[in-house]
Amino acid sequence: MHASPFLMFQGDAQDALMLWKRAFASALEVTELERHGSGEFEGRVSLASFTLGGTQWRVFDSAVPHAFTFTPATSILVDCDEEGQLRHAASVLGQGGKVIMPLSASESGQLFTWICDIHGVSWQLRLPFPAAA
DSSP states (O other): OOOOOEEEESSOHHHHHHHHHHHTTTTEEEEEEEEOOSSTTTTSEEEEEEEETTEEEEEEEOSSOOSOOOOTTSEEEEEOSSHHHHHHHHHHHHTTSEEEEEEEEETTEEEEEEEEOTTSOEEEEEEOOOOOO
């Protein structure tokens, strides 16, 4: 058995992937990208897969309109390797989005921020405390 998180968009899956690739340049790899053929949804993402932090994700643009979207109740938690990586990702993901919790020290890590990107996907970014020796 295998399980993957799956994110459903309504036409902006490609833009979301490009944003996330800018935020996590060397850490995010798009491993599959298929597009809808001819018709109303031509060119939109019918299925894409990417890996981030060892987890495989799937995204697509729904051909069926729906009245729901993402909520901060579900978020992607990313433990960054270094402060510069966290600050870069926060800067990119925050462009046009909403900062739910500004970047600051936290009980859960040296630095922490919670951002809802322009596509409505919620991200919790943290720089963990160093492991005890």
